[in-house]
Amino acid sequence: MAFQEILDQVGSLGRFQILQIAFLTIFSSITFCHLTLENFTAAIPGHRCWVPILDNHTVAHNHTATLSQQDLLRISIPLDSNLRPEKCRRFVQPQWQLLHLNKTLWNASEADTEPCVDGWVFDKSFFLSTTVTEWGLVCESQYLNSISKFLSMTGMLMGNLIYGYLTDRFGRRLIVISCLLMLAVADTCAAFAPTFPPYCALRFLAGMSITGILMNTSVLAVEWTGPKFQATVMMCLFCSAGLGQMLGGLSYFVRNWHILQLALSIPVFFLLPFTRWLAESARWLIITNKPQEGLRELWRAARMNGMKNYRDTLTMEVVRATIKEELEGAQTKPSPGDLLRAPTLRKRICLLSLVRFATWTSTFGLLLNLQYLSSNIVLLQILVGVFIFPANCVSLVALNRLGRRISQFLFMFMMSISILASTFVPPEMQTLRLVLSTLGGGLAFASASMSFTHTNELFPTIIRATALGIIGIAGNIGSSLAPLLMMLAIYSAPLPWIIYGVFSILGGLVALLLPETRNRPLPDSIKDVKNKSKDSRQVKQEDTSIKVTQF
Secondary structure (H helix, E strand, O other): OOHHHHHHHHOOOOHHHHHHHHHHHHHHHHHHHHHOOHHHHOOOOOEEEOOHHHHOOOOOOOOOOOOOHHHHHHHHOOEOOOOOEOOOEEEOOOOHHHHHOOOOOOOHHHOOEEEOOOOEEEOOOOOOEOHHHHHOOOHHHOHHHHHHHHHHHHHHHHHHHHHHHHHHHHOHHHHHHHHHHHHHHHHHHHOOOOOHHHHHHHHHHHHHHHHHHHHHHHHHHHHOOOHHHHHHHHHHHHHHHHHHHHHHHHHHOOOEHHHHHHHHHHHHHHHHHHHHHOOOOHHHHHHOOOHHHHHHHHHHHHHHOOOOOHHHHOOHHHHHHHOHHHHHHOOOOOOHHHHHHOHHHHHHHHHHHHHHHHHHHHHHHHHOOHHHOOOOHHHHHHHHHHHHHHHHHHHHHHHHHHOHHHHHHHHHHHHHHHHHHHHHOOOOOHHHHHHHHHHHHHHHHHHHHHHHHHHHHHOOHHHHHHHHHHHHHHHHHHHHHHHHHHHHHHOOOOHHHHHHHHHHHHHHHHHOOOOOOOOOOOOOOHHHHHHHHHHHHHHHHHHHHHHHHHO
C-alpha cells in the first residue's frame, strides 16, 4: 500500500491520468461494440419456405395468372397456432381448396407438409444480409446461431484464463496492444469467412482479445489513480460501453453484415499507433522488481501533471525506501496457487466468482437477445447505450455514499425486476417493453462496472490480473451459458428470462458477503491483504470487548 504515497507525490488524478483514461475509454468503446456485434450481423429476419409457385418466376400455371401474392401464400404455406404463415414448413402440393374455404368444410391440418427443402425466403425490409441469411441458420439449424455466440463467449473465457497470467507476467500495456491487433485481424477476416465454421473460429479469437482489452484497461485505470477516484474512473470506462452500444446504430445505415463487420473492425487498426502514448502501470513495474522503469513512468506522470522538481524529490532511493517491503516480496514470484493458499484470498475468489457468474449470465442474456424484447432492435440498442450514462452516474453516487456491497445488491435487484417485468408484458405493449428493456440494459452495465470496481480493490497488485482472470473465467462461463439458455424458449418462452432474473438477485445477495473497500488504498502485496484482514478482526474484537465492559 506504500505505493499510494508515491502516487500522491506525482498526482493521483491529473492531466496524465485524464489522458490515459481517454485512450483507455476509446479502446473500450470499440471493444464493447464488437461484444454485441452479433445482435445485428446475426439477426434473424422474418422468413418462410421457398415455394416454386410463389418464388420461381419462370414457373407458369393456369391458375396463378389472376391470383394475388396473398392467395398464393395461403395455398402454399400452412398457418401456425397464431394464424400466421409457418416459418419452417410448406405444403407438399398447393392447397387450392383454401381459396374456397367459405364454401367447403376442409381441415387444413390434414394436408401433407414438409420442411423447407428448397431453402427460405427472408424479409429484407431491414436487414439485407446477415450470417443467418447467408448460411440458413433457421428452423432445424437455428441452434447454430446460439452456438456462434456461445463460441464467442467461450473465447472470452479462454482469454481470462490466458491473459490473466500473461498480464501479471509481461505487463498490462503489452497485452492491450497485442489484443487490439488480434481483434482487428480476427473480426476483419470474419467478414470474408467462406463458411460458418471459419466464422465461428474467428469470433472465438475475437472473444479472447475482447477479454484481454477490457480486463487490462480497467486494471491500468485503477492502478494509476487514488482510492477516492477509482470508482469514478471505472464509471468512465463503463460509460464507454454506452458509446459502443450507440455505435450499434450504425446498422441502421449499413444493413449488409459483411460491410458492417468491416466498418467496425478496420478502425481498430488505426487505434494501434495511439498506443505509443499508453503508459505501463508504474505500480506493477515496481512490484515486479523493475523499479527503474517504474520510476521513469512516475517521472512522466509528474511532468504531465505539472509537478516541479520531481526528479529531485522522487529518486530511486526514495522509491526503495518507501516500498521496501514490497520490493523484498517481489523477489519471490507469486503463482496462481497463492490465491488459493491464503484463506482470505480464497474466500474472495469464491464469492467474487459467484457474483461475476450471476452478473454476466443476466447481462449477456439481455444484451445478446435484444431482438426478442423489441421489434426495433436498433432503437433499443441506442436507448440502452444512452441510458448507460445516467445509470453509471447514479451508480457512482451510490458507490461513494452507500459503499460497494449495498450498491451492487440494489442495482442487481432492480435489474432483476426489470428483466422479469419485461418478460410478462404482452408483445402488443411495445412501448412498455422498450422502457423496461432499456432500464434493464442500463442497470446491467452499471452492475457490471460496480463488480469490476469492487474486484480490482480486493486483490493485491502483484497478482491482481491473475485473480481477475480466474474470476473472469467464472463470468465467461455465465456469458457462454446465456445464449444457450435461450434454447429453453422452445419449451417455454419466458423460462430463459426468468432464469436471467433469478441469477441477478442471487448475485446481489452474494455481494453482501464481501468486505467493504470504499476509500481504502489498493493492496500491493499478499501481505497487505493479510494485514488488512488481521486489523479488521482486531477492530471487531476491540469493539466487542468495549461493549462487554460497558455493559
